[in-house]
Amino acid sequence: MSDMFTAIAEKVKANHPSIVFPEGTDERILEATVRLKAEGILNPILVGKEKDIQAKAAELKLDVSSLTIFDPETYPEFDQLVEAFVERRKGKNTKEEAEKILQTPNYFGTMLVYTGKAVGLVSGAAHSTGDTVRPALQIIKTKEGVKKTSGVFVMVKDDQRYIFGDCAINISPDSNDMAETAVEAAKTAKVFGIEPKVAMLSFSTKGSAVSPETEKVVEATQIAKEKAPELTLDGEFQFDAAFVPSVAEKKAPDSPLKGQANTFIFPSLEAGNIGYKLAQRLGQFEAIGPILQGLNKPVNDLSRGCNAEDVYKLSLITAMQGVTE
């Protein structure tokens, strides 16, 4: 494991937090949580029916006897969760609706985080992003000063580390959304020891094309610079002008980025989601995330294409967010 994840594991271990995993019968979740528990790093809480989880674990020859398992149907404090949910939803859901909604593992798990029974949640190995994050958007909500959450990946290969965003949440970000994603991504970069150099991506570099799409990125760049003037951030850039010094020299010689960007902000979810999967599947980068930025408590999504190692690493990141934020 890279030094970065070893250091995160050490930090988390000192606090030994509880993390909820609503997909208790998924084999990748089981493999990762058994490992996290055996290494003494954190306390996994699996959501599901004990007999189903044990049957799946036995099939995989995994011992889950030391893991905490909560079944919404038999959870002793279920009524308190229902009450807290109704209160949080402020009239948007009745008690009867809440009783049904909280039988859903992602809602139940998110309420465990909201009520402090766990510091964070990891799900999405078997659920779509919408089903994974909607409970968090409704219950955990964004931090003061953050309008919308966004999802970034830490892209890792050997000693290379980059941040890609938004690859997960906002389908058609406007210039304000894109600027907010950039400012939050710069903060996320620092958490991973990356000194952010932020590129606002487009199919145009510094006016080489002009269209509503490129103008949006120009405007987003201006807004981000106003929000965080201390950042090294520039746009609009094609990826090569942001990343390759010799191309930057030709296309954007006056930019402070100099082809050394490490934090890449995409102009749409299409670009971001396709872009990270290209780097992962063609470029052999490890893609850890999506890490949701700007929420009050950490709830992180997985790709359904993840493996147990991805679950393990995203769990470490979630726990680190939970013990430091």
Ligand SMILES: CC(C)(COP(=O)(O)OP(=O)(O)OC[C@H]1O[C@@H](n2cnc3c(N)ncnc32)[C@H](O)[C@@H]1OP(=O)(O)O)[C@@H](O)C(=O)NCCC(=O)NCCS
């Ligand atoms: C994230 C997503 C699921 C939200 O969609 P939705 O649930 O239909 O959104 P809604 O507009 O109904 O809003 C639901 C709640 O979430 C909140 N919300 C929606 N988007 C939000 C955002 N980006 N940040 C914070 N809150 C948000 C709304 O304010 C609303 O809260 P409320 O119920 O308290 O009023 C949707 O934008 C989506 O599907 N995005 C793409 C996900 C995806 O497939 N990614 C690719 C794979 S990673």
Ligand SMILES: CC(=O)OP(=O)(O)O
């Ligand atoms: C992040 C992501 O793309 O998730 P999924 O592959 O599950 O759609």
